[in-house]
Amino acid sequence: MSESPFRGVIPPVVIPLTAKKSLDLDAFHRSVNRMIDAGVDGLFFLGSSGEVAFLTDAQRYHVLQEAVAVVNGRVPVMAGIIDMETMRVVDQAKRAASFGVDALVATAPFYALGGPKEVERHFRAIREYTDLPLFAYDLPCCVHTKLAPEMLMRLGKDGVIQGVKDSSGDDVNFRWLVIENEEAGHPMQLLTGHEVVVDGALLGGADGSVPGLANVDPYSYVEMWKASQAGDWNRVRELQDHLAKLMFVTRGVRATVGFGAGVGAFKTALWQMGVFNTNEMREPVQRLVGEDVENIVAVLKKQGMMDPDAPVRQ
Amino acid sequence: MSESPFRGVIPPVVIPLTAKKSLDLDAFHRSVNRMIDAGVDGLFFLGSSGEVAFLTDAQRYHVLQEAVAVVNGRVPVMAGIIDMETMRVVDQAKRAASFGVDALVATAPFYALGGPKEVERHFRAIREYTDLPLFAYDLPCCVHTKLAPEMLMRLGKDGVIQGVKDSSGDDVNFRWLVIENEEAGHPMQLLTGHEVVVDGALLGGADGSVPGLANVDPYSYVEMWKASQAGDWNRVRELQDHLAKLMFVTRGVRATVGFGAGVGAFKTALWQMGVFNTNEMREPVQRLVGEDVENIVAVLKKQGMMDPDAPVRQ
């Protein structure tokens, strides 16, 4: 098994806002500390769950500055450098690096249409501008390109990328990537982003997970990771079943779809649990209200994440 | 755990052809008997791997007639009733039933554009015309509709369908379906069609698998199922790793994509292993030749499925 520090449980950090939609430092510190105290192995800022698409550059760097300060070296910090095409991403990389993060995470280029040649050149060009560990973020739902395992293996063997965050939902290709990475001497850390089926990914040999739901329940993800390392697969399954049921917070949302339902539900859960002070969202997304909030509270109570008698926050 | 006979390993049967592209009964019997002798729990005819899209109706019923005869009650027989819209499917259902099959498998309607109302009505209408167990085949890559778990649960609870063959690649929704099916008293048998990640599905509670690759290596799938029932997850993982590597027969194909590469590789493997007499395909698909065949043989030898010194069949 690899000596890389980028393994285990590395939550993509959800960002709390004040009622006026600015960064809520009080809740931010509370949530980050809660995850570190629970034993997570790293933290990923400015990912999709971390509102990277919604933040101006100034807001992005505010998050990174506060993140590095509050984490203070306790765990490695990964930073998303998400932008449309290569030189914009390089621009983000240079600025993120200046805040002292430990690794960078980049998607395939998006917006302009391209083909596989451009995708591979994109990662190689980024590498020419940074010495930090670089993770490829496989996220076809957002960037509309699936990263081919063959290309990832080439990039890994050539030292262009040091790992993959796989949120593609393509478990077959992920399994093949794990196998080929192992046969090549493990040049990459392979992390799954699918919080509901982490157990299968770990059984199949993944190096860890990047579960958005770990903002809500970091304890169970940490325990699941430890159980998997100990080979206690029945316990892994039990914990995953609990977490899959906890993920129902996102399923009952009626007001909207996508980010507003998913991260909107996480924020609402953290608000109801007292970790966040609000469930505010950034434009153009609106915060969840009414029945959507009540349904989330019902799931939290059923899964033991809230006192059964606690009232619903308004 | 359910008492249903539709559990464990139920391969979708790949169809051998003679050099003149007619059903090769000799090879068909050999392959079916080989899988039954290996201990499979059922067989699924006229699925996607079983060339259902390529067969005229007369050819479909020829397959079913021979299938029921050769299986001869040793394991349950499932039959695909794949067609464009409801009454064409009902037509297929009536005729399939007349051959004495044990269960029917239907996809969402395809070709004409519709919405969720039409999909649900489709399955309910089929149920009005048959008493046989009915499985919903979730196959968005072919029919361009994902079956919603909420709808499947309604159909399961109402006795419309008795199970799901999930080839959607959406493991998150499959996991949720498993959880909700369990909470509802297990009205459905939930089978995964993803041969490369069966281990994770079994850890998550699937009732079995429908792996096309089991035509090539039924033994390992049967052993994996038994190991999972015994809770020996390390053995499950070892077998799945072998099978994931064996699936590389489909990955190196250069001549074409899709069915011609996937089922084309299975046929070529079975031909090279001496189970099939040819690797012929039906129009408009062409059989694999040359380097594609050599690459498949190399994978088979690496995974111990062929004598390392055996020559490549021409």
Added chain:
Amino acid sequence: MSESPFRGVIPPVVIPLTAKKSLDLDAFHRSVNRMIDAGVDGLFFLGSSGEVAFLTDAQRYHVLQEAVAVVNGRVPVMAGIIDMETMRVVDQAKRAASFGVDALVATAPFYALGGPKEVERHFRAIREYTDLPLFAYDLPCCVHTKLAPEMLMRLGKDGVIQGVKDSSGDDVNFRWLVIENEEAGHPMQLLTGHEVVVDGALLGGADGSVPGLANVDPYSYVEMWKASQAGDWNRVRELQDHLAKLMFVTRGVRATVGFGAGVGAFKTALWQMGVFNTNEMREPVQRLVGEDVENIVAVLKKQGMMDPDAPVRQ
């Protein structure tokens, strides 16, 4: 300009049903005769609008038999031979030919995944089994494959296909196809299926149209075609504007989407106008009712297709 009979206005015939969902011969004759009397240049049976996906084989051949009888040589009859893969389509071709139709219309293969090699081979294989004129039906919304203009030109030059019915919505490639077809000596008849923008297609050199909406208003399509032949483009535009507004019958539908909204609206319009006796649809689609019907009547009245004082049929 070509001497081919397959030019001008060739409506895809919508099928009237009785209240018990069987073919309504009375209304069928009335509607077909109405279109021929209006001056259409041909009729296309068993297209998407003609319920081909929903009809059992027996029902399909019932339609063809009645169609050939009622048309009785007054205009050419085209017949859809829509099925999943090559030999099933060939089966449909042989049977359709036996009813005396004048041309066949086939889509790319669907359901099984394939690539461009299989698509081209598909049309060439069909040609080996029939001497009738063959039209390629470009319908990516239903078959999920766009027919490449380069391939269509090869098939046209080789005498494999005699025309294209383009319902792809890709007007850029249609324009290029028109240009290349002209440069090659016009081997193919190029017909557009997009009833709302026929004017632009005719200005660009299309040989005709296959507009579903011509079931509702054949007169305006015939007049538009004649105006385009006379170079009276302002009149062409006026007629197209009327027809684009008439197409709003499909836009206000709330109960469902796709075929049920589109052909459902055409049937409802024909029913309200007294051409059809019902607006029944085939399983799993349900007929439009209530407000959807009222909205359609409002459009018909606004566009002068119904007496403003006529009551809404129930």
Added chain:
Amino acid sequence: MSESPFRGVIPPVVIPLTAKKSLDLDAFHRSVNRMIDAGVDGLFFLGSSGEVAFLTDAQRYHVLQEAVAVVNGRVPVMAGIIDMETMRVVDQAKRAASFGVDALVATAPFYALGGPKEVERHFRAIREYTDLPLFAYDLPCCVHTKLAPEMLMRLGKDGVIQGVKDSSGDDVNFRWLVIENEEAGHPMQLLTGHEVVVDGALLGGADGSVPGLANVDPYSYVEMWKASQAGDWNRVRELQDHLAKLMFVTRGVRATVGFGAGVGAFKTALWQMGVFNTNEMREPVQRLVGEDVENIVAVLKKQGMMDPDAPVRQ
């Protein structure tokens, strides 16, 4: 017809680079002046063709500064404010406005998943931060959301947007939008981005076009616009036929697909015609070379855009 200045021919300006991939001011001035001298009605900077996805913010504002200076009020200047989600777009809007542009062009939000509520709120939120005319850019190929005509009409009537640049390829919905816009008193300028079928759009009532190909041949687009205003549709068709054939510069490209083939071909054509000094592209896209260049030159010569005896630039 509207009094708005945003009508007629408004090319999206393609950006020339030096051999070192920096903005080539010499060629930039030459190309912009050439289009203005040809009689275009406006210019659109920082669109998809204008490399907006590939430019860092500093590079974007360099382009705008030079654009406003060289245009110097001769025609209106539109500026793309393309970014991922609302507040990033607002940031771009504020900065673009500071350079003195005359109108802003924004797409639907992209990257984060959302629904129709978020899309509508996005445009309304942008309006709260700017007084400039705002155009909605309908570009589903890049942002994976189609702008619904009903929503566009609401935004137009409410004064949120002043026009639409339609590059959706959905001519049916564009036609309906034209009709409804007219019925509402023409609150929006409706421009088509499909350079190959501008004739049909103009016949149908579009207010103008935004054709990338007008960088190569602005004269024909200007003449086509004038002919359409004069009702000379046969001349319109002739010019469009020429332009459709000229667009074949993009069709023969073998080295890549998408932006690199499309804008890559435009740059190569402008280079060969002596307007640009190179055909350099920005990372990760590579410039066209070899046979691709020769094919483009052949098209240019065939369409009379280059001296038949001119050598191919290397």
